[in-house]
Amino acid sequence: MAEKTHPPEPIVRWNSGRADRRRRLWRRFRRRPMPMIGLTLVVAFLVLAVFGPLVSGDPSAQDYLATLMPPSIDHPLGTDDLGRDAFARVASGARTSLQAGVLSTLLAMAVGIPIGLAAGFYRRWLDSIVMRLVDVTLAFPFLVFAVGLAAILGPSLRGVVLALSFAQLPAVIRITRGEVLAIREMDYVSAAIADGATDGHILFRYILPNSAGPLIVQATVAIPTAIIGEATLSFLGLGVQPPTPSWGVMLSDAQQYLDQAPWLAIWPGLLIALATLGFNLLGDGLRDVLDPRSGP
Numbered sequence: 001m002a003e004k005t006h007p008p009e010p011i012v013r014w015n016s017g018r019a020d021r022r023r024r025l026w027r028r029f030r031r032r033p034m035p036m037i038g039l040t041l042v043v044a045f046l047v048l049a050v051f052g053p054l055v056s057g058d059p060s061a062q063d064y065l066a067t068l069m070p071p072s073i074d075h076p077l078g079t080d081d082l083g084r085d086a087f088a089r090v091a092s093g094a095r096t097s098l099q100a101g102v103l104s105t106l107l108a109m110a111v112g113i114p115i116g117l118a119a120g121f122y123r124r125w126l127d128s129i130v131m132r133l134v135d136v137t138l139a140f141p142f143l144v145f146a147v148g149l150a151a152i153l154g155p156s157l158r159g160v161v162l163a164l165s166f167a168q169l170p171a172v173i174r175i176t177r178g179e180v181l182a183i184r185e186m187d188y189v190s191a192a193i194a195d196g197a198t199d200g201h202i203l204f205r206y207i208l209p210n211s212a213g214p215l216i217v218q219a220t221v222a223i224p225t226a227i228i229g230e231a232t233l234s235f236l237g238l239g240v241q242p243p244t245p246s247w248g249v250m251l252s253d254a255q256q257y258l259d260q261a262p263w264l265a266i267w268p269g270l271l272i273a274l275a276t277l278g279f280n281l282l283g284d285g286l287r288d289v290l291d292p293r294s295g296p
Helices: 016-030 033-057 086-122 125-140 140-154 157-184 187-194 200-233 249-257 265-292
Strands: none
Touching: 016 033, 016 265, 033 086, 033 265, 086 125, 086 200, 086 249, 086 265, 125 187, 140 157, 140 200, 140 249, 157 200, 187 200, 200 249, 200 265, 249 265
16 A cells, blocks of 8 residues: 655744735835825935935035035035035935934943833833933933033034934833833743743843834934934034034024025925925834734
8 A cells, every 4th residue: 555645734934924014015005195205205215315416526625616506517516615516415415414314323222221121121220320320411402402512522523423322222221121121021921930031031032123113214314303403413513523514513603694695505495394304204103014913
């Protein structure tokens, strides 16, 4: 009698569930028009920051025969008081502003998330000390705190990044701690503790992955705040220094030429507004998509 054969069992890949979840989240995201607009704006600014300076020419090149020229074929966004091309300076300024916004947010997340995890998980004296320090720093408005730190660190891009990251740190710590306190009470965490799992395993296997959604949303909301902060510090002379292009520096230089050449203030101001709008729309969309209570 012939031996009965069975069809081979299907191979189930370990990451198939994660891939299905990513595809499901992407479908939910692209069905929302406003987040897609935000994503488009963010991608456009990233392309401008990366490739704009490569095609726009030297932002410091001066032409004294073409000072304060309105937008034209040769100079699509006009020129400033030194004959420098406004498009070249706007493109280079995009790189400076996005560097300040993204790097300061990443630094704040890299420092704040471990502190928030430890404070929320271990509680007791560590939580008391951390939260009292956070409460003290949150008593100062974001820009006031950043201005004070920038004045201490000195005017430079590095000083701006450090000042903005320190100013964002209390909010990151507080949000991370809140997520840890909520997730720590879940049944699967209690089961892992009862099963003898180590603290590191619980933190990085259960708590941190389930806190990722709110932290990602916080990052997308913090980046536009940091971009505005960089522009404010550069406008006040505490950030990036001339002749390095920056949207805040361009706004500061355009003050005395508002009547003669209003385009010098229009372009950087418009780009700051659009960059802020793009990141905020993207953050709102991610918050809705990552919320398990939201619709399909």
